[in-house]
Amino acid sequence: MELSHVSRVYGTGEAAVWALRDVSLIIRAGDFVSIVGPSGSGKSTMLGLLGCLDVPTEGTITVGDEEVTRLADAARTRVRGKSIGFVFQQFHLIPHLDALGNVETALLYRSLKPAERRERAMASLEQVGLGRRADHRPVQLSGGEQQRVALARALVTEPKILLADEPTGALDTKNAANVMEILSGLRSTERAVVIVTHDTSIANSAARKVSMLDGGIVSDEVLRP
């Protein structure tokens, strides 16, 4: 994935706010990147752009060999479904569905047979260690378990990029460590894991750290191979 001279402006004229200014960033398969910065640094905007939830005012974004910035909303949505998995601070599980149902949601409308969808969702749940909790609803699960369901949901589509927004923000230390461990184990030769956070200690546990301030990247360092 590549961001090239990307800017994002909210509003127009005098009220215009430059949330990102001329940012370029390349994320490759196998990366385990953290994007860190205080609030207002532009990291949320960055997440929106990386997740193809938003388009930049200027510059281009490519995912694989697809130039996302040129695509219409529906096509961009499909790229998102195919290539990107999301994990949010607030989990955002669908309350009336059980864990399995939540994971299956990511596989809806993809011309999959129900049995196959179920199988893949189950495999994904087992990958995060929740195979036996498949029929539990979100309210019956702890925060850590809910976040793992969210992880399973993000993984089930086999995305190229896993985007995690403050994934440990709503969790206690133990669960946070557990989720981070799973996250770090998820990067592969096929997949990059990107964590957006304001927490430097979380950021430092990644392999590569991108620090942001005032809508720009101030440093991009490799912490460990």
Place this chain on the structure above:
Amino acid sequence: MSTFKDLVRVAFTGLLARKVRTLLLLLGPMIGVAAIIASVGLTDSAKGDLKQKVAKLGTNLIEAAASSSFGGQNPTLPTDAVERALTVYTVEKVSAVVELSNIVVSPYEEAREKFETVPIPVLGTDSNLPEVLQVDLVSGRWINQFDEESSVRAAVIGVGLAREFDVLPGENRTIELNGIAYGVVGILNSVELEPGFDNAVFISFARAEIDFLNDDVKPNKMYVRCAEGTEAETSEALKTAVNLGGPQEITTDIKSEALELAAQSDRQLQMIVISMGLLAIIVGGLGIANVMSISVIQRSAEIGIRRALGHTRNIIAIQFLFEAIVVGVIGGILGVLLGMLAIFIGASIAGWVFVMASWLAPAGIVLAITISILAGLYPARRAAALEPLETLRLG
């Protein structure tokens, strides 16, 4: 196809997860459809009843009555009115009646006081009446040719009167007309178009002439059966044929037309109830639009995450529409069932035949679905317009 199945499945799980809300959503289309089905069905059942009456009656019955536009006290037809009517070649059968006034009828001496207060019509008639009116006798026989010729004091009473007098079928009774004893030879079944006959006493013209009139019998009403399809022409021709330009006026009345008119007045009532049903279903539709709009706000996070997971705007919109459609289908089906139940109960109480046009059920369901789709369009569009980034409240 599997996407379609997904849409249906997700709609169902979504609706099942919020049972009370779904139930409230169902009420609108359900009550609306039920009201429409019930109103159409009930009026159809009533009409079906009228149609049965018309069929029983035959469409070719004409009533010709002497009218009193010249101010005559007791308008009458000419003595030979029946013969004159038969000169109209489309006329098949004729029967005449004369109403005899001021006759006290009592079944036995002791009851005289009781029955004096309620006047019981006594009619002189001929042997053809049941045949022309297509009415049968509950028991016994009608006044026959022999009764007429021999002037026997034979009487037939209406079924209502028989009930009042406690005459059992087959039981011989004597009734007194102005103190003259008559033997009851039969009981006439109820006549749909002449409810007055139920409580009447019938005697032969010949006897009426001797016992109660000091003059030739002049009937005041005739019942005419004409060839099918010639009702209008025959009733016109009868006027001339019977009075031959004489001073007495005649009004004719095709009996089946009156019943059809009655069916038509029901149609107006039906329109009113259908409008109310439509109103109910529109209000129900507004309810769906309202509840679903609120639901879109409540579920904005869910919509956001679905969008992030790669569900397109179209899918989100169609998904919401499908929820509305499922509500429409179920509401419509329940409404049809409820409406049918209402027709059944209504028809049973009124003693009608259950009539429900075959197009009613599908029409009701289609209406419910149409309203639901219209109602679901706005919330669906709002759901699709949500920006995932905003609803997920990043950062």
